[in-house]
Amino acid sequence: MHAWQFEKYGNYKDVLHWVERAAPTPSHDQALVRTAAVSLNFPDLLIIQGMYQHKAPLPAVPGVEAVGIVEAVGPASKFKIGDRVVGFSHSGGTLADSFLVNNSSAWTVPTHVSDEQAAALSVVYGTSYFALEHRAQMRAGETLLVLGAAGGVGLAAIQLGRLMGANVIACAGDSKKLDICAQQGAHHLINYKTEDLVARVKAITGGHGADVVYDPVGGEIFDQVKRCVAWGSRLVVIGFAGGKIPSIELNRILLKNMSVIGLAWGQYLDRGSELPGVAQALFYDLIARKQIDPVIYKVLPFADTKEGLRLIESREVYGKVVIKR
Numbered sequence: 535m536h537a538w539q540f541e542k543y544g545n546y547k548d549v550l551h552w553v554e555r556a557a558p559t560p561s562h563d564q565a566l567v568r569t570a571a572v573s574l575n576f577p578d579l580l581i582i583q584g585m586y587q588h589k590a591p592l593p594a595v596p597g598v599e600a601v602g603i604v605e606a607v608g609p610a611s612k613f614k615i616g617d618r619v620v621g622f623s624h625s626g627g628t629l630a631d632s633f634l635v636n637n638s639s640a641w642t643v644p645t646h647v648s649d650e651q652a653a654a655l656s657v658v659y660g661t662s663y664f665a666l667e668h669r670a671q672m673r674a675g676e677t678l679l680v681l682g683a684a685g686g687v688g689l690a691a692i693q694l695g696r697l698m699g700a701n702v703i704a705c706a707g708d709s710k711k712l713d714i715c716a717q718q719g720a721h722h723l724i725n726y727k728t729e730d731l732v733a734r735v736k737a738i739t740g741g742h743g744a745d746v747v748y749d750p751v752g753g754e755i756f757d758q759v760k761r762c763v764a765w766g767s768r769l770v771v772i773g774f775a776g777g778k779i780p781s782i783e784l785n786r787i788l789l790k791n792m793s794v795i796g797l798a799w800g801q802y803l804d805r806g807s808e809l810p811g812v813a814q815a816l817f818y819d820l821i822a823r824k825q826i827d828p829v830i831y832k833v834l835p836f837a838d839t840k841e842g843l844r845l846i847e848s849r850e851v852y853g854k855v856v857i858k859r
C-alpha cells in the first residue's frame with residue numbers, strides 16, 4: 535500500500551514522504567480498513583514533530599482518524615469484511631491506503647452520514663461532548679466561553695453548547711472566523727486580538743463571568759481568561775494550540791470556588807470505556823436530526839495532504855480539513 539510516512543521527527547514539510555510500505559496485518563480485536571476519507575487534526579502536526587503525548591515508533595504514518603471499508607479482520611474483531619467504519623488511532627496510521635482499528639476505538643457508520651462527516655466527527659465532537667457533559671457537567675442557562683472557537687474542537691463546542699442550552703460566547707482571532715462562529719450558533723463574539731476579553735465577558739454576563747470555559751488554546755490569552763470566570767465556574771483544559779502551557783494561582787481557584795478540569799478524550803478509548811460508543815451513536819442521531827454538522831473547511835485529495843497540514847499550521851483553517859481518496 536501507499537502511505538504518508540516520516541522516518542524522523544520534524545516539520546511535515548521536510549520529513550513527510552509518500553512511500554510504498556507493507557499493509558499492516560490485523561491481530562486479535564483489530565480490523566484493517568481500506569481508507570475512504572481522513573480528517574486532519576492539530577495533533578497531526580505534533581505527532582510528526584515527535585511532540586505529542588504518544589510518540590509513534592519510526593518509521594511512522596500520521597493521521598488519527600479516518601473512515602473506510604473493512605477489508606480484513608482479526609479473530610476477535612467486532613467488525614466483518616465490508617463494514618463501513620470510522621476509527622481513531624492515538625499514535626497515527628490513517629494517512630495511508632489502509633489503516634488498523636481496534637474494537638474500543640472504532641464504530642460502524644450509518645448511511646445517512648457521509649464519508650466527510652464521518653471522518654470529521656469523532657475527535658472534535660467526542661472532545662467537546664466529554665468536556666461539556668462529562669467533565670464540566672454544564673447546565674442549561676449557564677454561560678460557556680469557547681476559546682479557539684473557529685477551530686475543529688471549538689466549532690463542535692459551539693454547536694453542542696448551544697444544543698445543551700448554554701449562552702455561548704465564541705472567541706477567535708479574526709472577524710471572518712467570528713462570522714463562522716455566529717453561523718454555527720454562538721450568541722456572542724469576541725475578537726481576542728482586538729478586544730478586551732475580560733471587559734467583554736463581564737459586560738455580556740452582567741458582571742457574573744463565564745460559568746464554563748472550554749480552552750484548547752492556553753498561551754497568553756489564558757491570563758485574561760482566568761480573570762473573567764464566575765463563582766463556581768469550571769475551566770476545562772483541552773489543549774495548548776497557542777504553544778504555551780499556562781498556569782493559574784491557587785488563591786484564584788479558592789476565591790472563585792472554581793474547578794480546573796482536564797479532558798483527554800483519547801484516554802477514554804485507550805482505557806476501553808463504553809462511553810465513546812454511546813456518544814458516537816448520539817452524534818449520528820444528532821446529524822440525522824440536523825442538530826449538529828461538522829464544518830468542513832476544505833476537502834483535498836491525498837496528494838495535497840501537506841497543503842492540508844499547512845492550512846492548519848498557518849491558522850487559515852476554520853473547522854476541519856478532510857483528505858479524500
Ligand SMILES: NC(=O)c1ccc[n+]([C@@H]2O[C@H](COP(=O)([O-])OP(=O)(O)OC[C@H]3O[C@@H](n4cnc5c(N)ncnc54)[C@H](OP(=O)(O)O)[C@@H]3O)[C@@H](O)[C@H]2O)c1
Binds near residue numbers: 657706853
Ligand atoms: N484534550 C483532548 O482530548 C483533545 C482532543 C482534540 C484536540 N485537542 C487539542 O485542542 C487544540 C485545538 O485542536 P483543533 O483540532 O481544534 O485545532 P485547530 O482546528 O487548528 O484550531 C486551533 C485554534 O487555536 C487558535 N490558536 C491560537 N494560537 C494558535 C497557534 N499558535 N497556532 C495554531 N492555532 C492557534 C486558532 O484560533 P485563532 O486563530 O482564532 O486564535 C485555531 O483556530 C490542540 O491543542 C489539540 O491538541 C485536545
